[in-house]
Amino acid sequence: MTGQGARAAKTTANRAKMLAAARTLFAERGYTATTMKAIAEAAGMAVQTLYFTFATKRAILSELLDTEIAGDTEPVATMDRPWFDAALAAAPADQIRLQVDAAATIFGRVSPLLEVIRSAAATDPELAELWQTNLTQRRAVQLRLATALTEKTALRNGLPAERAADISLAVLAPETYHLLVHERGWTTADWTAWAADALIRQLLP
Template sequence: MTTEQPPRARRAYRSPRRKQQAAETRAAVLAAATRLFAERGWAGTGMREVARAAEVSVETVYATFHSKTELLMAAIDVAVVGDDEPVPLNQRPEFATLPSGTRPERIAAATRLITIIHQRTTGVYLALREAAASDADLARQLQVTQERRRITVGEGLSHITGRTVTTQERDGLAAIASVEVYHLLTELSGWTPQQYETWLADVIDRLFDT
């Protein structure tokens, strides 16, 4: 007498091409959303507009990012580090190398990194601030984002100075090097990013000893 064997579970087939297409779609949606949030703000950007700009269906946008809130936060995360890899800024090579070199070289590397991040994130960050004024969930997300940034600034300042920095020093630099100040100087006062970078390096050099 033979016993019937249970059917083998089918192995999920994951096409490399399909995976690549999904990644390309995600990147296109993020790029479109980042541009629209920067140009139109939170209220002026809808999921249909993002879909149209990314040249995909609105169903695809919702399948990739389940809500407008999730899409904005993903756009901010990508803008901070420059790609969609799940590696936080303080674990990236450009951050890990901040303790290297002379003090002027460390300051220059840090201010260059801050300037690059501001160039990528200002538009989406201002959209988050706009949204937080009327949405409790996004207000909490803004608080989390700001606290994470303060912690990262403190780590970076410790790399520059070669010592443990105080909470007051950390919070002071986080305010001076904030997106809001960058936006004020570059958009409203007409500074170039290079002028901002040079100014910030001078401020850090004057305020923080080794």
């Protein structure tokens, strides 16, 4: 590895250490109580390095959210992911099962972080904006999937795609996942089976 390559690898590794430290502290202490200094100390970095890399605590949280939703650091949007293409190509009930499976996988990674954002959004305007952006993105995904359903079959009671997307948004809300899995002790398999059954019954004729 060249000197430049080694430096790039070290920079990437340090960035990952900072993000991991922030994720743990946000989950344990909440967003407000987690300071940049605490993140730097937990990552074993100088606080100046943390500021140089991310500039703000919100920037750390925003990058963490993107990474946790995607499951990797590749700049590929949700609607360009292989699972999404597979869902669009599937029969109606199978499409619903695939999108529920994807939601379960994503929430398994990101649910604690989304709860941190949701909890802090009430008092922090920047996090309220981040939460709203995430909601808007989730609604766009559900609308595209609902539109695909209407192209394959008439929906229950003539539901339009807009209403079907709202129903999916509610059933697959991170708040619902957090309540049932983290608060009520459901397994991910329990939640997945319930959510798929609920959407199939609500949306398909």
